[in-house]
Amino acid sequence: MVEIAVLLKQVPDTNAKIAVVGGRVDESAVTSWVTSPYDEYALEAALQLVEAGGGSITAITLGPMRADKVLKDAAALGVTKLVRIWNDEWLDLDSNQVQSVLAEAIKESGADLVFCGKQSADRNQGSTGPGVAEILGAACVVEVSDFNAAEQFYLRPAASGSEKVTVNYPAVITFTKTESELRRPNVRGIMMSKKAQINLVSSDAGASQVTFKGHTSPAEKPPGKTFEGSDSVPEVVGLLRDEAKVL
Amino acid sequence: MVYEALDFYDIDSQLTEEELMVRDMVRDWVEEEVLPKIEEACSEGVFPDEWRVSLGEMGVLGAPLEGYGCPGLSYTAYGVICRELERGDSGLRSFASVQGSLAMYPIWDFGSEEQKQKYLPKMATGELIGCFGLTEPDYGSNPGDMVTRAEDKGDHYLLNGAKMWITNGTTSDLAVVWAKLEGVIRGFIVETGDEGYSAPEMKGKHSLKASVTSELVFQDCKIPKDRILPGVKGLKGPFSCLNNARFGISWGALGAAQACFHSAKEYALSRIQFDQPIASYQLVQNKLSWMLREITKGQLLALELARKKDNGSWIPEHISLAKMNNVDIALDIARMARDIHGANGILDEYCIMRHMANLESVKTYEGTHDIHNLILGRHITGIQSFTRSL
Numbered sequence: 001m002v003e004i005a006v007l008l009k010q011v012p013d014t015n016a017k018i019a020v021v022g023g024r025v026d027e028s029a030v031t032s033w034v035t036s037p038y039d040e041y042a043l044e045a046a047l048q049l050v051e052a053g054g055g056s057i058t059a060i061t062l063g064p065m066r067a068d069k070v071l072k073d074a075a076a077l078g079v080t081k082l083v084r085i086w087n088d089e090w091l092d093l094d095s096n097q098v099q100s101v102l103a104e105a106i107k108e109s110g111a112d113l114v115f116c117g118k119q120s121a122d123r124n125q126g127s128t129g130p131g132v133a134e135i136l137g138a139a140c141v142v143e144v145s146d147f148n149a150a151e152q153f154y155l156r157p158a159a160s161g162s163e164k165v166t167v168n169y170p171a172v173i174t175f176t177k178t179e180s181e182l183r184r185p186n187v188r189g190i191m192m193s194k195k196a197q198i199n200l201v202s203s204d205a206g207a208s209q210v211t212f213k214g215h216t217s218p219a220e221k222p223p224g225k226t227f228e229g230s231d232s233v234p235e236v237v238g239l240l241r242d243e244a245k246v247l
Numbered sequence: 248m249v250y251e252a253l254d255f256y257d258i259d260s261q262l263t264e265e266e267l268m269v270r271d272m273v274r275d276w277v278e279e280e281v282l283p284k285i286e287e288a289c290s291e292g293v294f295p296d297e298w299r300v301s302l303g304e305m306g307v308l309g310a311p312l313e314g315y316g317c318p319g320l321s322y323t324a325y326g327v328i329c330r331e332l333e334r335g336d337s338g339l340r341s342f343a344s345v346q347g348s349l350a351m352y353p354i355w356d357f358g359s360e361e362q363k364q365k366y367l368p369k370m371a372t373g374e375l376i377g378c379f380g381l382t383e384p385d386y387g388s389n390p391g392d393m394v395t396r397a398e399d400k401g402d403h404y405l406l407n408g409a410k411m412w413i414t415n416g417t418t419s420d421l422a423v424v425w426a427k428l429e430g431v432i433r434g435f436i437v438e439t440g441d442e443g444y445s446a447p448e449m450k451g452k453h454s455l456k457a458s459v460t461s462e463l464v465f466q467d468c469k470i471p472k473d474r475i476l477p478g479v480k481g482l483k484g485p486f487s488c489l490n491n492a493r494f495g496i497s498w499g500a501l502g503a504a505q506a507c508f509h510s511a512k513e514y515a516l517s518r519i520q521f522d523q524p525i526a527s528y529q530l531v532q533n534k535l536s537w538m539l540r541e542i543t544k545g546q547l548l549a550l551e552l553a554r555k556k557d558n559g560s561w562i563p564e565h566i567s568l569a570k571m572n573n574v575d576i577a578l579d580i581a582r583m584a585r586d587i588h589g590a591n592g593i594l595d596e597y598c599i600m601r602h603m604a605n606l607e608s609v610k611t612y613e614g615t616h617d618i619h620n621l622i623l624g625r626h627i628t629g630i631q632s633f634t635r636s637l
Contacts, residue, residue: 072264185272187306187318188318190265190269191318
């Protein structure tokens with residue numbers, strides 16, 4: 001029986017257009033929010049582990065009220081313990097602050113194992129899993145690409161193939177893309193999620209150690225090149241091979 | 248090309264959190280599992296069995312029914328399910344409509360307790376598939392004149408006759424069949440394997456190709472006495488079922504229309520003629536504006552009808568109006584989208600021609616466009632115009 005905390009981050013839909021205002025993503029202009037894709041792999045792994053050996057899952061997110069959606073989506077898949085961490089005075093927490101408040105909620109949950117994506121789809125920093133492990137004094141295995149729920153071992157890419165590891169508790173596991181896509185909910189799960197209670201918590205995030213000084217947009221892409229006629233085929237093939245490196 | 252469902256008036260903001268989650272579930276499934284396979288299913292003329300399994304696993308079969316393994320969702324949620332399914336294909340929505348509204352509903356509303364317990368839980372999971380036998384080769388819009396007969400033989404009923412244009416017929420485990428017993432229309436549950444029952448598939452369709460359409464043939468078909476639906480007599484039985492199915496169609500047609508609009512908009516923005524995207528020309532913009540206008544009106548109509556279904560203030564004529572209007576505009580939108588796509592619109596690379604061909608059937612099944620007009624005409628004038636003495 002294992003207690004697993006799954007960290008779920010709500011991010012702008014990876015297919016949605018985003019606008020940058022004042023050097024920051026304009027969240028008010030984001031029309032669609034989703035669970036960060038790598039976190040979905042973490043959630044599916046947790047569901048399979050509990051199905052195989054028993055236990056329970058606590059889904060934890062950090063964010064304003066709109067982030068309840070990722071918890072409700074998890075509830076539709078059978079997760080019964082839901083925690084949202086928030087304080088309306090938090091404007092832009094740095095990585096240390098995020099890890100700190102997440103670690104506090106994980107301690108409260110009594111989890112032995114913490115699952116999360118290797119990085120979020122918006123910031124792509126990859127610091128949450130290792131940072132939380134550091135605060136908790138837990139072992140940390142990153143970039144897990146496969147797992148065996150029954151025997152509880154994990155596979156991760158290595159220079160010469162893949163490593164198979166087991167880990168003592170407490171531990172933090174971060175997931176990259178695995179073969180196990182997050183399962184689809186069903187109507188019964190969706191109806192159950194309506195009754196699910198979300199526990200809203202807050203804690204002292206401490207002072208930020210990072211000061212945002214500005215933002216530079218990536219350089220404009222150069223205009224595309226146009227080729228006409230069959231005579232240009234060798235040149236196009238050469239460019240695709242040597243410059244674009246797609247052949 | 249990421250699908251952006253047209254929702255000009257933000258009508259989906261009227262949906263509950265639960266209804267939105269159901270929408271997203273079905274929309275994702277259609278996107279991931281149906282659209283990559285639909286053209287192959289059409290070209291082979293099959294309804295892939297894994298779709299039956301998935302629909303059962305998702306729990307959307309018989310969605311608005313409550314108890315006996317059914318979830319008891321709102322009719323609004325049921326409408327949303329139909330819309331998302333038909334965005335994939337009308338044949339897919341037809342499968343779910345027939346299973347839920349035409350086969351499960353009469354058992355749920357008119358069946359005995361034993362019948363409900365025997366059939367409904369397995370029909371909700373898709374383990375048992377049902378069909379609905381009302382239309383006959385010579386009796387479509389006037390089912391009251393049906394010739395299929397049931398005779399009471401003491402320890403069983405004997406069915407004779409034939410039904411036609413039956414969705415899911417060949418692949419069904421059971422059929423809810425309407426036949427006259429001593430001159431009164433009654434419902435009977437016929438199981439595959441019953442002596443004297445066969446369901447040959449009808450081939451050669453240019454429409455609803457990913458849907459199984461069949462004849463049902465009864466030749467001295469013996470039915471146990473406990474398979475009659477005890478709770479209804481007369482046309483009220485089949486018409487109650489059809490009201491629910493037509494409600495689903497009024498939403499479903501919007502899904503097909505939204506798919507055609509989306510494709511037409513994307514195509515118009517990317518197709519360059521005379522050095523400009525054709526979307527920049529006034530004639531094309533006029534067409535897109537008309538599509539948006541009609542889809543938005545249809546969405547408002549469907550939502551208000553769903554609210555009436557949910558609060559019980561509906562009348563059958565409300566459903567006739569919505570079914571007739573929304574299928575009508577969907578078909579016109581599909582034709583117009585084909586026009587915008589030019590020659591490309593006839594290719595299976597685009598959904599347009601498939602939706603257009605499907606909607607030609609949807610326009611005349613479950614009450615033809617004209618019959619729904621006459622239902623409204625009767626409502627307005629109080630004068631029945633279906634029949635007259637010659």
